[in-house]
Amino acid sequence: MIDAVLLNDTRIDRHHGxxxxxxxxxxxxxxxxxxxxxxxxxxxxxxxxTAITNAIERADLVVINGEGTIHHDRPAGxxxxxxxxxxxxxxxxxxxxxxxxxxxxxxxxxxxxxxDIVTVRExxxxxxxxxxxxxxxxxxxxxxxxQPLQAETRTGVGYCDSVQGPKALALYKQMWxxxxxxxxxxxxxxxxxxxxxxxxxxxxxxxxxxxxxxAASALRATWQDYREQEAERDVTTAKVAAKELVVTGRxxxxxxxxxxxxxxxxxxxxxxKNEATLADAGLEPWRLVVxxxxxxxxxxxxxxxWHGDEAQNLDRFLSEGRSAMETLFKDLATLATR
Numbered sequence: 282m283i284d285a286v287l288l289n290d291t292r293i294d295r296h297h298g299x300x301x302x303x304x305x306x307x308x309x310x311x312x313x314x315x316x317x318x319x320x321x322x323x324x325x326x327x328x329x330x331t332a333i334t335n336a337i338e339r340a341d342l343v344v345i346n347g348e349g350t351i352h353h354d355r356p357a358g359x360x361x362x363x364x365x366x367x368x369x370x371x372x373x374x375x376x377x378x379x380x381x382x383x384x385x386x387x388x389x390x391x392x393x394x395x396x397d398i399v400t401v402r403e404x405x406x407x408x409x410x411x412x413x414x415x416x417x418x419x420x421x422x423x424x425x426x427x428q429p430l431q432a433e434t435r436t437g438v439g440y441c442d443s444v445q446g447p448k449a450l451a452l453y454k455q456m457w458x459x460x461x462x463x464x465x466x467x468x469x470x471x472x473x474x475x476x477x478x479x480x481x482x483x484x485x486x487x488x489x490x491x492x493x494x495x496a497a498s499a500l501r502a503t504w505q506d507y508r509e510q511e512a513e514r515d516v517t518t519a520k521v522a523a524k525e526l527v528v529t530g531r532x533x534x535x536x537x538x539x540x541x542x543x544x545x546x547x548x549x550x551x552x553x554k555n556e557a558t559l560a561d562a563g564l565e566p567w568r569l570v571v572x573x574x575x576x577x578x579x580x581x582x583x584x585x586x587w588h589g590d591e592a593q594n595l596d597r598f599l600s601e602g603r604s605a606m607e608t609l610f611k612d613l614a615t616l617a618t619r
Contacts, residue, residue: 284316286337288344289322290321291303298424301533305426306346309610312607315613337368342616343364343374345375345380352382362393382417393410398418400417400418427537437461438524440462441530442531446482446483480503521538546584565588
């Protein structure tokens with residue numbers, strides 16, 4: 282059995298996409314003879330946790346789950362990259378996987394030299410690394426390994442929010458007007474600080490909450506997200522699979538739509554991940570929308586069906602992507618036993 286340590290366990294974010302990523306990492310690791318002796322949760326400082334550092338020193342392999350952390354020199358991303366050098370100093374193999382990469386510094390690029398395997402989730406990240414002479418595999422986000430339950434018929438339009446709060450609120454206003462169904466991914470609680478953070482995120486600034494009209498919309502959106510959330514991931518993804526169309530600003534909802542073969546419209550996000558993933562899946566570029574104001578009746582109707590080679594391209598993307606995930610973990614096992 283190969284001993285490994287996982288950094289950036291994003292289940293702490295209570296988000297169906299993140300929990301599905303870790304589920305895939307657990308499933309494929311077990312199939313490849315890898316066991317995790319320690320996991321460091323997202324938002325924690327792994328290098329100040331002696332239990333984690335000691336586990337890395339003893340392990341055969343350290344796996345860093347990049348997800349959406351390593352872009353624009355975010356401090357959390359830089360901290361994760363430091364694990365490569367730490368592992369190398371102690372004779373432990375290191376892999377950065379399932380990552381987006383965008384607009385990071387020369388220091389961040391140099392940190393990649395300490396990793397034995399690097400994989401990114403989409404072609405834009407791969408192209409950026411290639412331009413700096415760094416080889417990275419392109420493997421879709423690991424949440425794509427999940428296969429949603431399929432419905433016999435499809436009906437209705439679903440909406441999911443955006444990681445960018447003002448854009449999320451604009452999406453919700455369109456959803457309310459259309460009487461469409463909300464499909465939240467994040468699992469909220471009603472703790473005062475959680476509720477406050479969720480309320481404040483919908484404004485261009487925190488002071489926006491003092492505008493009564495904005496505050497009413499933010500409160501409605503927050504209560505809706507709490508009321509409509511599903512505790513079980515499979516319930517949410519089954520709803521996705523039963524929709525004619527899903528409109529989303531969230532990357533992992535886009536991934537679930539692809540997995541369910543559900544037509545979608547995606548809003549641009551805080552990195553190039555949405556547009557690049559649509560391109561990688563062979564879908565039409567107009568499925569990426571910059572602003573919620575661009576979501577008119579014409580594009581909604583157009584988007585509710587596949588066009589040209591989209592369905593065939595998507596089938597190939599799913600098959601090849603899931604196969605590449607299985608191959609990756611076999612290669613990680615091989616790497617760790619060298």
